[in-house]
Amino acid sequence: MRRPALAAIALAAVMLAAGCAVGPDYKAPETPLPVSWKLEAPWREGTPNDIADKGPWWKRYGDPQLDALQDQAVAGSPTLAVAGARLAQARATLASSSAAQYPQLGLGTRASRLKISANRPLTNYNTANSSTVQNDFALSLNASYELDLAGRVQRSVEGATASAEQSAADLANTRLLLSADVASSYFNLRSTDIELDVLTRSIALQRRALELVTARHDLGAVSGLDVAQQQALLETTLTQVDVLKKQRAQYEHALATLTGTPAPSFALATDLREIRPPAVPLGVPSDVLERRPDVASAERAMAAANAQIGVATAAFYPSILIAPTVGVDSRLIESLFDAPSLLWSVGVSATQVLFDGGRVRAGVDFAKAGYDATVGNYRRVVLTAMQEVQDGIDGLAALERATAQAQSAVAAARRVLDMANSRYEGGASTYLDVITAQQSLLTVERQAAQLQGQRLLTSVFLVKALGGDWCGDSGADAALAARTGCPAPGRQVAEKR
Numbered sequence: 001m002r003r004p005a006l007a008a009i010a011l012a013a014v015m016l017a018a019g020c021a022v023g024p025d026y027k028a029p030e031t032p033l034p035v036s037w038k039l040e041a042p043w044r045e046g047t048p049n050d051i052a053d054k055g056p057w058w059k060r061y062g063d064p065q066l067d068a069l070q071d072q073a074v075a076g077s078p079t080l081a082v083a084g085a086r087l088a089q090a091r092a093t094l095a096s097s098s099a100a101q102y103p104q105l106g107l108g109t110r111a112s113r114l115k116i117s118a119n120r121p122l123t124n125y126n127t128a129n130s131s132t133v134q135n136d137f138a139l140s141l142n143a144s145y146e147l148d149l150a151g152r153v154q155r156s157v158e159g160a161t162a163s164a165e166q167s168a169a170d171l172a173n174t175r176l177l178l179s180a181d182v183a184s185s186y187f188n189l190r191s192t193d194i195e196l197d198v199l200t201r202s203i204a205l206q207r208r209a210l211e212l213v214t215a216r217h218d219l220g221a222v223s224g225l226d227v228a229q230q231q232a233l234l235e236t237t238l239t240q241v242d243v244l245k246k247q248r249a250q251y252e253h254a255l256a257t258l259t260g261t262p263a264p265s266f267a268l269a270t271d272l273r274e275i276r277p278p279a280v281p282l283g284v285p286s287d288v289l290e291r292r293p294d295v296a297s298a299e300r301a302m303a304a305a306n307a308q309i310g311v312a313t314a315a316f317y318p319s320i321l322i323a324p325t326v327g328v329d330s331r332l333i334e335s336l337f338d339a340p341s342l343l344w345s346v347g348v349s350a351t352q353v354l355f356d357g358g359r360v361r362a363g364v365d366f367a368k369a370g371y372d373a374t375v376g377n378y379r380r381v382v383l384t385a386m387q388e389v390q391d392g393i394d395g396l397a398a399l400e401r402a403t404a405q406a407q408s409a410v411a412a413a414r415r416v417l418d419m420a421n422s423r424y425e426g427g428a429s430t431y432l433d434v435i436t437a438q439q440s441l442l443t444v445e446r447q448a449a450q451l452q453g454q455r456l457l458t459s460v461f462l463v464k465a466l467g468g469d470w471c472g473d474s475g476a477d478a479a480l481a482a483r484t485g486c487p488a489p490g491r492q493v494a495e496k497r
Contacts, residue, residue, distance in 0.1 A: 022314055026158070031379065072260070073259045087170070087171045090167035094157075094160040100156065101148070108138075108140045112136045113136075116131060116133075136329070137330050143322075152317075155311045160304075165300045165303075169294070169297035173293035176293060178258065185254045195449045206233055206438060207234065222431065226431035229431060280459065289385075291467030292385050308370065308371070312366070315364075323348075325346075329341055385465065389465040396459060396462060413437070417434070
């Protein structure tokens with residue numbers, strides 16, 4: 001067999017070997033998931049559209065002020081800007097890693113005037129050296145290409161791709177967390193507004209009661225104890241107003257930071273409109289793996305760590321570099337491109353580690369341990385996701401019932417206060433009964449306001465736990481579909497009964 005044929009066979013064998021990457025191929029770990037959520041009334045299982053865009057879920061609450069804050073947060077949040085910059089870095093790293101799959105070309109040029117030493121070492125004792133001054137003009141095209149014998153470059157690209165996808169998932173998760181934080185702070189503020197309104201109405205009621213009991217005291221019908229008790233109740237209620245105003249200011253300042261606005265320049269007017277939690281389609285537990293960006297980020301981290309095992313393992317194999325060069329070299333620029341000025345070279349260099357004291361093995365062990373850590377983190381994130389969704393389901397169901405009971409308690413407390421006032425005015429009871437009835441009414445009204453806020457917060461928590469909103473079939477009307485940017489629903493999905 002002729003030498004060119006042998007060389008071709010050898011080159012083909014090397015190129016075939018270059019297509020085999022060492023290290024384990026990535027396979028996502030199997031995660032045992034329940035087939036359904038543990039539901040109680042008024043929930044039932046739904047079938048959301050997982051492949052559709054999640055959309056602006058906050059628009060389902062129908063609050064224009066919340067919509068404006070969300071838009072402002074997306075535009076001005078420093079946290080979101082940081083996550084976006086990290087994604088850009090990850091994509092640049094991927095582009096850099098991918099470039100190693102292709103040959104690198106370089107153009108070199110040289111123009112110099114030099115003097116050669118007459119006393120330089122001899123190359124031939126029969127010929128004497130002489131000193132010359134001459135020009136040197138050169139132009140060359142250089143190429144280099146690493147044969148990916150063990151798949152190091154391939155694994156590096158796989159790892160960089162997974163890291164870029166992880167950064168994209170992190171950006172989506174940051175956006176989801178930001179929108180949930182904005183909604184939570186906003187609903188906390190609105191709940192505080194409702195509580196302040198309850199206190200304001202209670203204060204007006206207590207002031208009228210104080211005027212009444214003071215007038216009766218001036219007429220000698222009651223003792224000063226009744227006046228003192230009513231005055232003490234009024235002062236206590238006024239103190240609670242200051243505490244709630246402090247809490248409201250903190251929520252307002254939090255919204256300022258989330259939207260990228262200096263706190264002193266941000267203010268929201270009081271708004272007492274009732275906001276109802278939207279119906280949230282649940283789907284099945286496995287949907288969470290597809291929808292939650294933090295789960296996607298943890299899964300991509302596993303893929304990147306798995307690729308690093310291959311990169312570390314490739315260090316056991318030789319590194320082969322092909323570096324051909326072609327160019328021209330002449331002492332006269334006018335003859336630079338003449339045929340005698342042509343020069344070229346073709347070379348192959350190979351490097352193989354023979355002994356390193358266990359450094360390469362330690363690198364592989366380190367990469368494997370890193371992969372095991374990402375697997376553990378992935379399972380932790382999945383279990384946390386299951387817990388959060390189930391907490392949201394149970395929490396909303398319990399709060400639905402508690403809210404209905406609180407409304408009944410408010411109505412009953414008002415009737416008790418009316419009866420206590422009537423009995424006191426008729427002399428059938430002491431003023432302590434009136435004080436007690438006023439305190440009870442204030443307590444249950446504040447509790448009802450707090451429960452309403454908790455329902456809104458828990459609904460936000462559930463939406464976040466599910467990975468965002470579902471477009472498409474959500475049992476909503478056409479107006480809601482227009483607000484959220486989703487197509488109008490065509491079938492009823494399982495949500496709240």
